[in-house]
Amino acid sequence: MHELAITxxxxxxxCERAEGRxxxxxxxxxxxxxxxVPDSMRFCFGLVTEGTAAEGAELEIExxxxxxxxxxxxxxxxxxxxxxxxxxxSADVEITSGQELQIVSMRVG
Numbered sequence: 001m002h003e004l005a006i007t008x009x010x011x012x013x014x015c016e017r018a019e020g021r022x023x024x025x026x027x028x029x030x031x032x033x034x035x036x037v038p039d040s041m042r043f044c045f046g047l048v049t050e051g052t053a054a055e056g057a058e059l060e061i062e063x064x065x066x067x068x069x070x071x072x073x074x075x076x077x078x079x080x081x082x083x084x085x086x087x088x089x090s091a092d093v094e095i096t097s098g099q100e101l102q103i104v105s106m107r108v109g
Contacts, residue, residue, distance in 0.1 A: 003036055007044035010103055015053045018108050023054040025107040033066040033082060033098035053108075066098030 014026050026045075030036045038061045045059040066079030070086035070093055077087060084093040 003040040004044045004048070006036060006101070007041055007048050011045070011048045011052060011054055013103060014057075014106050017106065018053045020053060021108040023057045023106055023108050025058045025060060025105075026054065027060040027062065027104040027106070029062045029064060029100045029102050029104050031064050031066065031098035031100040033079060033095065034101050035082075036101070038063065062104065064097055064100055067096045068093045069096050070094075 010026065010028060014023055028041075030038065030041070041061065042059055045057075049055045049057060066081075067076065068079045068084060068086070069076045070088060070090050072090035072092050073086060073088045075086060075088065076096070079093075079095065079098060084095070085091055086093055
């Protein structure tokens, strides 16, 4: 369950930036192609924040959809998984969205 390690890193970063102030909300952006399960991340967040400045904080997860662009035919299309195949049949696909994994914001105080 890599969600635990990811969530631990998020909470460590947030608590460091909070400088002892209580954290109320953490917003993260986790693209659908990252293979991170939002419900697992929420569960881990509750565990990992215990005893920290982020204990009791709300975790908000944005999930941008996956998108790709075919280098062969230049078509842009939606990706729902990591099978990188253009509708034209080409596997020469550039992922343009959906792999984000970042802390967007946090509310403290």
